[in-house]
Amino acid sequence: xxxxxxxxxxxxxxxxxxxxxxxxxxxxxxxxxxxxxxxxxxxxxxxxxxxxxxxxxxxxxxxxxxxxxxxxxxxxxxxxxxxxxxxxxxxxxxxxxxxxxxxxxxxxxxxxxxxxxxxxxxxxxxxxxxxxxxxxxxxxxxxxxxxxxxxxxxxxxxxxxxxxxxxxxxxxxxxxxxxxxxxxxxxxxxxxxxxxxxxxxxxxxxxxxxxxxxxxxxxxxxxxxxxxxxxxxxxxxxxxxxxxxxxxxxxxxxxxxxxxxxxxxxxxxxxxxxxxxxxxxxxxxxxxxxxxxxxxxxxxxxxxxxxxxxxxxxxxxxxxxxxxxxxx
Amino acid sequence: xxxxxxxxxxxxxxxxxxxxxxxxxxxxxxxxxxxxxxxxxxxxxxxxxxxxxxxxxxxxxxxxxxxxxxxxxxxxxxxxxxxxxxxxxxxxxxxxxxxxxxxxxxxxxxxxxxxxxxxxxxxxxxxxxxxxxxxxxxxxxxxxxxxxxxxxxxxxxxxxxxxxxxxxxxxxxxxxxxxxxxxxxxxxxxxxxxxxxxxxxxxxxxxxxxxxxxxxxxxxxxxxxxxxxxxxxxxxxxxxxxxxxxxxxxxxxxxxxxxxxxxxxxxxxxxxxxxxxxxxxxxxxxxxxxxxxxxxxxxxxxxxxxxxxxxxxxxxxxxxxxxxxxxxxxxxxxxxxxxxxxxxxxxxxxxxxxxxxxxxxxxxxxxxxxxxxxxxxxxxxxxxxxxxxxxxxxxxxxxxxxxxxxxxxxxxxxxxxxxxxxxxxxxxxxxx
Numbered sequence: 075x076x077x078x079x080x081x082x083x084x085x086x087x088x089x090x091x092x093x094x095x096x097x098x099x100x101x102x103x104x105x106x107x108x109x110x111x112x113x114x115x116x117x118x119x120x121x122x123x124x125x126x127x128x129x130x131x132x133x134x135x136x137x138x139x140x141x142x143x144x145x146x147x148x149x150x151x152x153x154x155x156x157x158x159x160x161x162x163x164x165x166x167x168x169x170x171x172x173x174x175x176x177x178x179x180x181x182x183x184x185x186x187x188x189x190x191x192x193x194x195x196x197x198x199x200x201x202x203x204x205x206x207x208x209x210x211x212x213x214x215x216x217x218x219x220x221x222x223x224x225x226x227x228x229x230x231x232x233x234x235x236x237x238x239x240x241x242x243x244x245x246x247x248x249x250x251x252x253x254x255x256x257x258x259x260x261x262x263x264x265x266x267x268x269x270x271x272x273x274x275x276x277x278x279x280x281x282x283x284x285x286x287x288x289x290x291x292x293x294x295x296x297x298x299x300x301x302x303x304x305x306x307x308x309x310x311x312x313x314x315x316x317x318x319x320x321x322x323x324x325x326x327x328x329x330x331x332x333x334x335x336x337x338x339x340x341x342x343x344x345x346x347x348x349x350x351x352x353x354x355x356x357x358x359x360x361x362x363x364x365x366x367x368x369x370x371x372x373x374x375x376x377x378x379x380x381x382x383x384x385x386x387x388x389x390x391x392x393x394x395x396x397x398x399x400x401x402x
Numbered sequence: 403x404x405x406x407x408x409x410x411x412x413x414x415x416x417x418x419x420x421x422x423x424x425x426x427x428x429x430x431x432x433x434x435x436x437x438x439x440x441x442x443x444x445x446x447x448x449x450x451x452x453x454x455x456x457x458x459x460x461x462x463x464x465x466x467x468x469x470x471x472x473x474x475x476x477x478x479x480x481x482x483x484x485x486x487x488x489x490x491x492x493x494x495x496x497x498x499x500x501x502x503x504x505x506x507x508x509x510x511x512x513x514x515x516x517x518x519x520x521x522x523x524x525x526x527x528x529x530x531x532x533x534x535x536x537x538x539x540x541x542x543x544x545x546x547x548x549x550x551x552x553x554x555x556x557x558x559x560x561x562x563x564x565x566x567x568x569x570x571x572x573x574x575x576x577x578x579x580x581x582x583x584x585x586x587x588x589x590x591x592x593x594x595x596x597x598x599x600x601x602x603x604x605x606x607x608x609x610x611x612x613x614x615x616x617x618x619x620x621x622x623x624x625x626x627x628x629x630x631x632x633x634x635x636x637x638x639x640x641x642x643x644x645x646x647x648x649x650x651x652x653x654x655x656x657x658x659x660x661x662x663x664x665x666x667x668x669x670x671x672x673x674x675x676x677x678x679x680x681x682x683x684x685x686x687x688x689x690x691x692x693x694x695x696x697x698x699x700x701x702x703x704x705x706x707x708x709x710x711x712x713x714x715x716x717x718x719x720x721x722x723x724x725x726x727x728x729x730x731x732x733x734x735x736x737x738x739x740x741x742x743x744x745x746x747x748x749x750x751x752x753x754x755x756x757x758x759x760x761x762x763x764x765x766x767x768x769x770x771x772x773x774x775x776x777x778x779x780x781x782x783x784x785x786x787x788x789x790x791x792x793x794x795x796x797x798x799x800x801x802x803x804x805x806x807x808x809x810x811x812x813x814x815x816x817x818x819x820x821x822x823x824x825x826x827x828x829x830x831x832x833x834x
Contacts, residue, residue: 079718080729081752082815084801085745086563088411090808092759148756190757190809338762338775382776389793390408390770391635391647 092189096149098289102280103156103328109263109273113218114164118269121171122159128172129155132179142188150189154178157197157328160270161321161368162204165214174200194375195335198368205368215266260318271324281327290331293343294350298326301351309359322354325367335375342378342385349374406640410628411767411802413725415602416563419684424570424695427710429501433476433701436486436496437462439738440538443469444494453480456508458676460528461497470540473530474508475679475699476501489728496736499701512675522589529671530678530739535568535632535661536722538740541668544660545590547653554586554595555641558662559625559632561600562723565743567682570695571663572599572606575670579662580613582669583620592658594619596641602627629725630800634659636769648796663742678739683707687745689716698737705733707744716746725801753810764803764813770796774803774813781820794820 110118133151137144145151158178162171178200183192205212259265263273270277284290302322303313317323330336330350337346350370357366374381438444445462449455455474462472478501486496514525527542535557556579560568572579583595597614599607601624614620623641625631635646637659644655652659667678679700686693691712698707704719720727721741737744764774773792780788794817803813 078716078729078731078733079752080731081718082729082812082818083727083799084725084804084814085718085720085727085729085747086413086724087753087804087810088806090763090806091810092756092808095759095761095808145756150759188757190759333760333762338760338765338773386776386792387765387768387771387773389772389796390639391645391650391796392793393648 092148092150095289096153098284098287099153099328100149100156102283102289103153103160103270105276105279106160106270106273106324107156109276110160110164110269113263113272114216114269115219118164121162121164121166121168121269122156124168125159125162125171125175126152126155128175129158129179132176133184136180136184137188140184145189148189151179151183154183154196154200157270158200160324161197161201161268163212163215163267164269165216166204166208166211170204170208170211174204177203190334192334194372195329195332198329198372198375202368202372217266218264218272257314257318260315265319267319268321268324271321274318274323277323277327281323284327284331290327291340291343293340294330294336294347295326297344297347298330298350298354299323301348302355305351305355309355311359316358320358321367325371326350329367329371330374335378337378337381337385339382339385339387342381345381345385346374346378349377404643405623405625406643407626407628408636408639408769409767409771409802410630410636410769411805412627413561413563413629413805415627416686417566417569417602418564419686419693419695420566420569420603422566422570422693422695424574424682424697427696427698427702427707429476429503429505430699430702430706432481432498432500432703433699434484434486434496434498434703434734434736435461435472435475435701436488436494436736436738437472438486438488438492438494439472439700440470440532440540440740441468442466442532442540442543444488445469445472447483447495447497449480449483449497451480451483454478455480455499457505458511458679459508460677462495468540468543470532470542471528471530471677472497473677473679474499475701477504477506478502507676511677513673514671514675516589516672519589519591525672526668528677529668531664531668531671532678532739533661534663534667534681534739534742536726536740536742538738541660541664544653544658547651547658549653549656551590551653551656551658552593553642553657554583554590554592555637555657555659556583556595556597556662556665557632557634557637557659558597558599558603558606559637560603561627561629561632562725562727562743564686564745565684565723567684567695567742568662569603569606570682570684571666572603572610575666576609576613578666578669580610582665582667584617585669585672586658586660586665587619590658594621596621596623597662598623598625598637598641600625600627600631629802630769630798633769633798633800635798648793681737681739681741683737683741684743685711685713685746686743687713687716687720687747689713689746689748700739701736703734703736704730704744707737708733708746711746713746715748717749718745718747720745720747725805726799755807755810755812758807758809758811761808763806763808764811767802767806769800769802770798772797772817774817775811777820778811778813778816781816781823784823786824789820789824794824797821 129151178196182196182199261274306316307313353370354366443466445464449461456477459474461474482498485493531541532538611622719730797817801814
């Protein structure tokens with residue numbers, strides 16, 4: 075007879091897995107991908123596929139070079155690729171998108187130890203590095219449905235100039251200026267912006283899916299959105315407009331809920347959300363920069379270890395002692 | 403009644419044997435009776451090779467308070483006294499007896515005379531009783547408290563999957579359980595009892611609710627099915643709101659928690675004087691052809707039981723439930739007092755672990771609100787201060803964290819290693 079297996083308890087495990095969680099996130103992102111394709115054309119889909127492919131390949135080769143187990147099958151690289159692509163304008167040259175994936179996967183994720191170890195959300199770092207390096211390309215916004223009124227355009231060429239509208243990002247309109255776009259258009263995503271950020275309906279659908287499957291907790295998204303709304307309303311701005319415009323909804327549901335770079339306890343998530351809302355408000359209202367959400371999440375990512383330390387759970391039956399000494 | 407909730411986790415019950423009436427297991431060809439079963443100091447054998455012993459005869463005892471005497475489960479001849487490996491890796495003696503098939507009871511077996519609480523506790527010690535729920539805490543030690551206890555809690559939660567031995571005790575030995583509760587209340591001068599049963603045992607709840615309808619001092623409490631509901635701390639909290647703090651024992655919170663099968667046994671002992679020589683065991687698992695409940699003599703080897711229950715192609719043998727049970731390396735090991743279930747599993751699905759993604763599920767399910775992911779980090783960096791600050795000593799190793807972890811981290815295992823690393827002998831030593 076074969077030898078009996080001896081292993082520590084528990085001898086049964088639940089059926090959750092990292093791959094399953096990432097698959098659910100990908101499913102939740104599908105409405106946004108569809109919306110992006112409908113609103114910004116096939117090139118949006120090409121952008122998404124390029125980012126997914128390059129993210130997965132970067133992860134694959136990175137692990138190979140570092141002689142580590144390969145982790146592409148956990149789909150986390152694919153998720154990063156999709157989220158990053160949805161943070162780009164549709165006209166972004168593909169090589170820049172690939173560079174963004176390099177920053178996200180290789181520099182932010184793998185060099186810090188791979189999944190679970192990154193200090194900040196890879197997609198956000200990728201996006202911000204591109205924003206700072208290629209400001210023009212990263213803030214060139216086209217009108218929705220631009221593709222249906224012109225020949226097939228795959229990149230912003232001088233010929234396409236007439237369809238390119240230099241909106242400053244919709245986040246640029248703040249304060250008491252009356253909204254240039256009506257709420258229904260904002261809700262449906264018929265506005266300029268990053269391909270995944272404009273369509274509120276699609277993002278909310280995905281967010282609800284993640285909440286219902288318990289992949290994410292509502293703590294961070296709700297406090298993030300709530301804080302921004304309250305601060306905007308108090309300062310006399312248009313709260314609903316602020317919620318529906320820019321990267322807020324996408325950031326709140328898909329990036330402020332990243333497990334690795336946000337606090338683990340509900341209390342911590344609430345602090346994280348409030349912090350994100352506050353920083354976004356400050357940047358949008360007083361900053362020179364139109365994009366507030368990414369910076370807010372990045373800054374709070376960096377504070378996460380400290381928030382975690384301050385929001386530890388209180389063990390059941392714990393007796394407080396003035397000084398605990400390790401005397402083992 | 404107000405039931406308080408704790409974190410915990412919902413498991414598939416797999417109570418396949420809940421309607422299997424207990425069958426007396428046939429007399430084995432030999433029994434191996436270890437001198438140490440459950441917690442406490444192992445006994446010293448009182449017999450030597452070649453001695454003739456009788457059923458219920460005391461064959462091992464000790465002067466140590468935290469120790470329970472051992473009795474022969476058969477009448478027969480002592481064949482061997484050998485070393486026996488305990489779960490923790492320590493050795494103790496085990497008496498091997500060849501039964502003569504007659505099962506003649508020892509002449510001293512008669513109901514104990516009880517006049518005082520002290521007599522009662524002495525009788526409990528002589529009965530060889532330990533907690534039959536699995537932990538095996540010596541019952542007489544549990545009953546020897548100084549505090550005033552106002553509530554007796556009968557633990558019939560049986561929250562681990564598969565196991566139905568406590569449930570069958572309630573269904574088959576209903577009168578013993580009922581009388582046993584009254585016996586303890588009376589002899590320990592406790593005012594009220596709560597019989598706590600998880601919701602997935604409706605028949606037992608109905609039966610006892612009917613039985614105790616006229617007893618003002620006995621409540622039947624229906625608990626939600628949530629693992630680890632049957633852990634003493636969780637049970638006390640959900641039924642009374644009392645919190646057992648670090649370094650405290652249950653009686654300091656004025657409660658006495660006793661397993662339901664132990665209650666049934668104590669009543670039988672007080673009636674007949676026959677000590678703990680057999681117990682009910684659930685046999686189940688995917689390698690078992692005939693899942694069943696058996697009344698088995700202490701010392702029967704696992705192999706005999708596996709043959710009886712048509713177990714085939716098993717790779718893993720677990721004594722106890724799948725969440726906290728202990729793996730056996732040897733099918734020749736005997737059944738001891740603390741074993742409430744034997745699971746034979748075909749495959750070892752010990753999963754491959756991947757890096758922690760900080761999903762925080764382990765924190766959400768920990769019944770005592772620990773942070774297993776932080777504990778793992780602290781242990782991996784061998785950070786003693788951090789392990790103490792995070793209260794690894796409060797971990798009861800229920801395994802809920804490992805169960806839910808999507809990355810399949812060995813969290814519960816790490817906590818065990820961490821406690822060993824701190825070399826903590828008792829929680830009292832940890833905090834100065």
